[in-house]
Amino acid sequence: MKVLIEYYDKDVLKNIVAPLTLQPDVVVYLHDKGMTDKNVFRSLKTCFAKSMPNIKLESIPVDIRSVEKLRQATFRVAERYGAENCTLELTGGSELMMIAGYKAGLQTGMQMVHTDLVNRCINNVETDEKVCDTVTLTLENFLDAKGAELMGESHRPPQPERYEDIKRMAQFLFRNLQEWKVTCSWLQTVVSWGLPHELHLDSKRNVHMKNGKPVAPVKEILFELQRRGFIKHLEWENDRVSFDFRSIEDKQYCISYGVWLELHVYVAAASSGAFEDVKLGTMIDWDIYDGTRMGGNEIDVVLMDDSLPVFISCKLREADTAALNELLIAKKRLGGWFSKGLIATFSKEKQENTGTYMRCQDLGLEMLDARDILAEDFSDRLVRAIREHDLVSLKWKKV
Template sequence: MKTLIELYDERPVENVLATEMFRPERTVFLCPAEIAQNKNVHEKLRAYMKHRGLDSELVFLECSQYNTAKIERQLAGVVEKYPECVLDITGGTDAALFAGGLLCARSDMPVFTYSRRQNSFFNIHNAPFAEGVKCDVRYDVSSCFMMAGGALRSGRFDNSILSGYMDDIDQFFAIYMDNKSQWTRFVSYMQKASQTDRDSDYIPLEVSAPYTVKGDRGSRISAPEKVLEDVERLGFIKDLYIKTGSSVSFTFRDLNVRKWLRDVGSVLELYVYKVCRDTGLFCDVQTSAIVDWEGDGKQDNVTNEIDVMAVRGIVPLFISCKTCAVDTEALNELAILRDRFGGEIAKAAIVTTQSCRLVTAHRADELGITVIELDDLRKGRIGDIIKSMMGAK
């Protein structure tokens, strides 16, 4: 394919998918003025194409968005200037699509589209090469952010090492569920018992602490003996010695485990990450995915953390994990991230270890967010729910 004409769309995937599938020599974007003149947007799209191993030349041309006659003239100008043009009508405004139809009625220019429902391309006019072609593009989490102008930053988890803990995560979560009512106090105790010198970079794995430590606001937290013993049986700590009423000592398995036992939400995030991996559906799964909205790595950029993000083919799944009750603010934030970095094809779920209130469930339904709550976790339904969300049998 020599030249692909794209009608620029606010939905990122519709700007890049056909270029990834058919790999034209050049892609010409017909854009609104604010995009055609925005060099930052152009460079981000070029960086994305390079990230994806594509070398198509990208051309950005200003085009009316709502005047059909003007759009038709501008399309005709592109066809005249560039050889062997093909038009993708997957994105763009209604006026642009109408103008494309008018031009094609008077020419033999090939036209095709992509169906999200069928995950296939289709011949609209004189484009037999696209007829019924299944989309086999597979994105990773980083690509989903980059195509929307953002970037993936390192989060609280080193995803590259998690495969070494897969055999432990189910039991870790089972310990949490057995001790859910005490978990916050357990984590608070672990934080206080394993405090380190702020002026030192050295983080010891060995812990020796009083049986009762000072909590927040003058509270006192005694060692949660049962949870400590459960965690020792798992192998996350060793050499546990408890002298009731006096002292506690143990050694963390490693620095990763130390981090997870000092953070309330890590156990749920790790479990949901493993569930996504275990479904076998996803080509990429990341936990603690930090999205930099501007994509240039500056420290003052707006960033958000997505607790777990997974991608099946081109469809991203955004998951928020809550060990507390879900509120409207959490739902709204998740919906914004899904829409900004995933678009209409993206899915979103919120996983909570609490029961969901009816009013919250109603708001989630309005936003198109699936709620996976305490009863679903207890009955082991989370994997089946995720499969259903992603259209898997």
């Protein structure tokens, strides 16, 4: 029987990497006796059970202020299971836990290891030799360990064969934002008069929105939507316009002003081949045990980069403090310190070194602005921004 002894940590990565890598029969967590939410261990077992269906998990409350009591508690676990069957991981928990654990490890002779999260390996504490490389984590691992789950995506992700058309359409709209804003308002107004599943549109060019303001589409925008395959059978005659949306998804794209930046970022991330679990418009239920199914704020794009979750917020306008705080909360809630946040904003925040950009850096977030978004190599810039935002920079350069 293989037993892994862990000190519970507030950062989920420290709690799950070693168990998922070493695949023990039993995981024993020693934790602060002041903890009241035991669903955290229920969630950890759910995370482990998908790859280790017979896993046993124990949680033992201890006084984390006393080195001696921590040592005794660790010693008792090793004595109960047999020190030769136990591995003690000295990665999570407080400094006193580390000291107590090392003392217990020396006393019992059990193997002691440390997980190097930067270099993605597990090392023997006493010899500094590598025991093994760590496994690659998925977004599902983090969600399960936090007691959360995906509630779905607000927009169905496009198929790879549509990537080039989406990229070109998005760049066209970004260069003609005012015309797109007017045309999108017209589309939203006219579509609201029909049925949700209806794909045919036939309307006067000049209509009035609910607030009474007149609005009309820009011809070039509609013809570009047709050229890129989002609408078809476009007829522009006299004072009327008619066409068909190619699908319900395309209809949703055409009536959503800001979704094009989300699509542009999603396509750049997905087509790069650098990331796993790239998702668009993700809704997360942060507490699956509270009896209500309710999602938090929508995350525009979320992906996994080298076993770390990355949250991307897309703003087809200037960013503000509220947007930065929302992104910060989302990334900390799932990945804690071991997660990344990036905001893509169609503005000049970064190139002009504005207060918002400086605030972004203070919060440990990355930013891409209009110059990056309009660049032909946007996908490379996105990959570079995420990859250079590594664990070392998070520890020593960011807050």
